[in-house]
Amino acid sequence: MQAADARGHGDRPWxxxxxxxxxDVGAFADGDGDGVGDLEGLRGRFGYLELLGVDAILLAGTAGLDPAAADFAELLAEAHDAEMRVMVALDVDPARADPxxxxxxxxxHGVDGFHLAPREDPAGAIRSVLAGYPDRVVIGAGDWHLSFNLDLTIAGFAAESLRKVITGALGGPGPRTAWAMATRDSRRSRDDAALTPVxxxxxxxxxxPGAVCLRHGEELGLPGTERIPMPWEGDLPPFGFSRAAGDWSAIPAEWxxxxxxxxxxDEQSTLSLYRHALETRSSHPAFTGDEVEWFGAPEDCFAFRRVGSSLICALNTSPAPVPLPPGELLLSSRPVDGDDLPPGTAAWLV
Incomplete structure (x- = not known):
């Protein structure tokens, strides 16, 4: 089940x-017009997911969903045709139920993996189920294929704290890390300054190095941890989420x-930044290597290189511009002025 097992087989798993x-299925897109998101709505937005460039869809909020249902089979087939995997978040406690x-x-029925809550697997009950499906994956906070890691959020926007959690996550022999950044910002709106660290x-x-877990709406810079309906288009709530009439006042009009x-x-938008970053990450040869090495950097800044590649990531959490590391600029979170990295900005260089 651990990443070390995969390393021994040559080719790396998907x-x-x-x-x-x-x-979050109920908050993503409403296909049948009842005001609640559903699989039909999700299938109707597959073009967006392909445009965004994700590798897998992780379905959350799936209580009551039947893996044998026709709509799930259709979703799975369409995702696989688009070369996307489908995973499901489940609450499985092997101490009280039969996994x-x-x-x-x-x-x-062909699901590609799971996000599971339990940290432990008493008597190997979950592993025994998965033994016959070697290409399936489990993400979780425990000792699974991918270790779900929220430490980047906990560290806050401070270079030294971030460096410590990155070193800690990559320094041990445990599973491959799956980085996540569920925001702690509970405000209902964001201005440009608030989006800078995001x-x-x-x-x-x-x-x-590692997998990445994005939550829907994260790529839009949406504020808050409570996920309310995804804003797709238009000037008024529910912004294309549903055609149902009703009270949509929970969705801020400023969205x-x-x-x-x-x-x-908009080439300067947060969505465009994510699209460019995901495309570069998947296509540029510099995104290899399973470890990082750190360079000297000014106070409240860091720069690391992925070992075995030419990729450098630099971050400035200080209040003043700092010199960029040498190299060709691939992408930056905010416009770069000359050879300086502005405050609150990250950049990729090779």
């Missing part, structure tokens, strides 16, 4: 550096500036 996109009864139906941390996260439609053609 999940090794995958970008997983968590969809085989919960997991086997999903595995038998954009910088996106580049830090995507530069690191008109965060919709997919408003950001898609």
């Amino acid at each position: 999940w090794w550096d995958a970008v997983c996109y968590q969809v 085989r009864a919960v997991l086997e139906p999903w595995l038998a 954009r910088a941390m996106a580049l830090v996260q995507l530069a690191l 008109a500036a965060f919709t997919v439609e408003s950001q898609l053609e």
Whole structure:
């Protein structure tokens, strides 16, 4: 089950550096017009997921979803045709329930993996279920294929704290890391200054060795941890999430500036930054290496290189500009002025 097992087989598995996109199904897109997101709505937005460039969809909020249902089979087939994997977040406690009864139906119907809550697997019950499905993956906080890691969020926007959690996560012999950054910002709106660390941390996260877990709306810079309906288009709530009439006052009217439609053609938008970053990450030969080495950097800054590659990621969390490391600039979270990295900015160089 551990990453070390995969290293012994030569070719790396599909999940090794995958970008997983968590969809809270009920809040993503309403396909049948009842005001609640569903699989039909998700399938209707597959073009967006392909445009974004994710490798896997992680379905959350799936209570009541039947793995044998026709709509799930259709979603799975369309995702696989688009070369995207489908995973499911499940609450499986092997101490109170039989994992085989919960997991086997999903595995038998072709799901590619799971996000599981338990940290431990008493008597190897979950591992025994997965033994017959060697290409499937488990993400979780425990000793699974991918270790779900929120330490980048906990560290805050401070270079030294971030360096410590990165070193700690990559320094041990445990599973491959799956980096996640569920925001702690509970405000209902964001201004440009509030988006600055969000954009910088996106580049830090995507530069690191390991998989990445994005939560839907993260790529739009949406504020808050409570996920309310995804804003797609238009000037008024529910911004294309549903055609149902009703009270949509829970969706802030100022989210008109965060919709997919408003950001898609704006090269300076947060969505465009994520799209460019994901495309570069998947296609540029510099994104290799399973370790990082650190360079000397000014106070409240850091720069690391992925060992075995030419990729350098630099971050400035100080209040003043600092010199960029030498190299060709691939991407930056904010416009770079000459040879200096502005405050609150991250950059990729080769």
